Amino acid sequence: MTRTIVITSGKGGVGKTTTSASFSMGLAKSGHKTAVIDFDVGLRNLDLILGCERRVVYDFVNVINEEANLNQALIRDKRCDNLFILPASQTRDKDALSIEGVGKVIDELKQDFDYIVCDSPAGIEKGAMLAMYYADDAIIVTNPEVSSVRDSDRMLGILSSKSRRSEQNEEPISEYLLLTRYDPSRVKKGDMLSVEDVQEILSMDLLGVIPESQDILNASNAGEPVILQGKTNAAQAYQDVVDRYLGEDVPQRFINQKGFLGRLFGG
Amino acid sequence: MSLLDFFRTTRPSSASVAKERLQILVAHEHSQRKTAPSYLPKLQKELLAVISKYVQINPDDMRVNLEQNDHEEILELSISLPDEKQEKPHKKSTPTHRRRG
Ligand SMILES: Nc1ncnc2c1ncn2[C@@H]1O[C@H](COP(=O)(O)OP(=O)(O)O)[C@@H](O)[C@H]1O
Ligand SMILES: [Mg+2]
Numbered sequence: 001m002t003r004t005i006v007i008t009s010g011k012g013g014v015g016k017t018t019t020s021a022s023f024s025m026g027l028a029k030s031g032h033k034t035a036v037i038d039f040d041v042g043l044r045n046l047d048l049i050l051g052c053e054r055r056v057v058y059d060f061v062n063v064i065n066e067e068a069n070l071n072q073a074l075i076r077d078k079r080c081d082n083l084f085i086l087p088a089s090q091t092r093d094k095d096a097l098s099i100e101g102v103g104k105v106i107d108e109l110k111q112d113f114d115y116i117v118c119d120s121p122a123g124i125e126k127g128a129m130l131a132m133y134y135a136d137d138a139i140i141v142t143n144p145e146v147s148s149v150r151d152s153d154r155m156l157g158i159l160s161s162k163s164r165r166s167e168q169n170e171e172p173i174s175e176y177l178l179l180t181r182y183d184p185s186r187v188k189k190g191d192m193l194s195v196e197d198v199q200e201i202l203s204m205d206l207l208g209v210i211p212e213s214q215d216i217l218n219a220s221n222a223g224e225p226v227i228l229q230g231k232t233n234a235a236q237a238y239q240d241v242v243d244r245y246l247g248e249d250v251p252q253r254f255i256n257q258k259g260f261l262g263r264l265f266g267g
Numbered sequence: 268m269s270l271l272d273f274f275r276t277t278r279p280s281s282a283s284v285a286k287e288r289l290q291i292l293v294a295h296e297h298s299q300r301k302t303a304p305s306y307l308p309k310l311q312k313e314l315l316a317v318i319s320k321y322v323q324i325n326p327d328d329m330r331v332n333l334e335q336n337d338h339e340e341i342l343e344l345s346i347s348l349p350d351e352k353q354e355k356p357h358k359k360s361t362p363t364h365r366r367r368g
Contacts, residue, residue, distance in 0.1 A: 146285050153293050157300050190280025197286045201293055 002110040005117050006135040008159075010151025012122030014143045015180040018216055019238075020119035021049040022227035023139070026242030028083035029227075032114040035074065037086040037105075039131040040121040041096055044088035050077065051223025052085055061089035064101035070108050079228065084113075094126060102130050124158060133164050137174045139207060143181045144193040149201055152177075156202065176207035178241065183212045184257040195255055208241035210234060211254045307331060314344065322348055 007020045017040075024036035037060060038046035047053040052075045058068035063086070070086075077083035086105075089096055109116050120131035132138060138159050142152045159173050160166055166173075179195055186192040199206055213234040219226035227238040233254060240250045311331045318324060328347040333340060 146289055149289055150292060153296065157296075161305055187282070190282050193282050193285055193289075197282065201286065201289045 002113055003115055003136050004106060004110075004134050005115065005137045005139060006120055006132040007117065007139050007141060008120040008128065008132055008155055009122065009141040009148065010124060010128075010155040011143075011148045014141050014148050015210065015216075016122075016141050017045050017049055017119055018220070018226065019139065019141050019178060019180065019210075020046060020117055021225040022235075022238040023242060023245075024115070024117040025050075025077070025080060025083055025225040026227050026239060027115050027117070027246075028077070028080045030242065030246060031082065033082050033084075033112065034115045034117060035084045035086060035109050035113045036117040036119060037131075038088035038119050039097070039127050040088050040119065041094075041127055042088075042090065042092055043121070044090060046119050047075075047085060047087045048223060049220050050085055050225060052077065052087075053223070056087045059087045059089040060105070061091055061096045063105055064097065070105065079224075097127060097130050099130060099133060103134060106134050124154065129158070129162060132159055132173075133162070135159075135163060135173050136165070137176065139176050139178050140202075140204065141178050141180055142198060142202070144179060144183075144187070144195075144198055146193075149193065149198055153202055156204075175204055176245070177202060177204040178207050178210065180210040181212045182209045182254065184255060188257050195252075206252070207244055208237060209252060209254050210237045210241075307333065318346065324349065 005023075007016045007023065009016050017038075020036055020038075024034050028034040036046065036050075038044050039060075040046070041061065044056075044059070047056055055075050058073035060073070062068040063070050063073045074084040074086055077085065106116060118131045118135065121127040132155075138155075140152045140155060142148050156175060159175060163173055165171065177199065179198055182195070183192055187194045195206065195209055211233050213226075213232065215229060215232040215234045216226050219229055219234075226232065226234045227242070229235045230239075237254050240253065243250050311329070314331065315324070315326055315329055318329070324346060328349075330343075330345045332343045332345075334343065
């Protein structure tokens with residue numbers, strides 16, 4: 001059975017696209033055939049983060065409008081045979097995506113793929129609503145900061161009332177909290193909400209914590225999802241997230257500040 | 268100043284202020300979510316359409332309100348009917364429908 005996962009947040013710039021790229025690469029590397037769809041119509045970015053921007057010929061909207069078939073539009077990743085990217089369209093037409101059109105593409109992908117990862121745009125407008133509509137699971141990307149936490153809470157309300165699962169009275173979407181841009185030293189100083197604080201406010205299961213990391217910028221500069229930069233904390237944190245999602249029991253890391261010795265010898 | 272304040276040497280951290288504000292906000296938003304079921308706007312629109320078959324009313328002259336307390340939910344519908352001669356709203360009809368829960 002294919003699982004459809006939305007990476008969403010409400011707020012922009014919290015790390016959805018970064019997460020979509022690394023999460024889908026991680027699933028693919030674990031041997032699962034994975035498609036990742038960029039729902040950010042007008043502002044496509046996922047292709048850049050995955051380094052395939054020069055190979056985009058057709059996009060999501062072309063497939064919906066039957067100007068191209070799915071196989072023509074899907075881009076196979078050069079580093080991993082199991083990963084395929086469906087890029088967003090650059091059109092300014094806000095109505096380019098429709099609930100039927102998206103449903104048709106997802107149904108077709110289900111015949112062939114184990115996982116479908118939907119990279120949601122920010123906000124609660126049409127693009128974000130369609131990105132979550134068909135989801136089985138939702139990863140709520142949240143920064144430890146007031147506006148991001150509030151928007152995540154609003155998104156939880158939307159997931160439980162405006163999704164296909166909720167409309168058809170099926171089992172609700174499984175929701176996972178992913179806390180990103182976390183800085184344990186600032187938490188210790190009392191300047192930043194802690195993991196426990198955010199979990200308590202949102203009452204959600206924690207999928208993982210991604211530390212604030214310079215390596216993310218370097219990775220996006222290079223067009224390589226950070227999960228492939230194995231030595232970095234960010235890569236290990238994303239790998240843990242993938243393993244945990246796939247059911248492995250992996251203890252949480254990157255929550256506490258390293259001690260003096262850790263900083264001296266660790267990365 | 269209370270004795271407790273006197274002994275408290277440090278101010279609360281900015282993170283704990285953030286947490287407290289969020290907890291209050293989230294609790295408030297959740298309670299609002301419950302009292303406004305998603306069918307309410309549609310119900311209002313359809314009621315307006317039915318009533319408009321018989322009387323000319325302004326959309327603003329109709330209010331649909333759902334209130335909840337511990338043991339019941341009250342759906343309140345209030346319509347200001349236009350005065351036939353002066354075309355000015357003054358009559359009021361307020362049927363209520365109660366459901367025990
Ligand atoms: N853990 C992190 N540490 C540092 N920078 C990050 C981290 N996650 C994301 N970023 C940066 O934040 C910005 C927004 O990330 P992006 O994934 O595009 O967010 P979104 O898709 O939610 O708008 C990018 O510049 C990205 O490099
Ligand atoms: Mg994005």
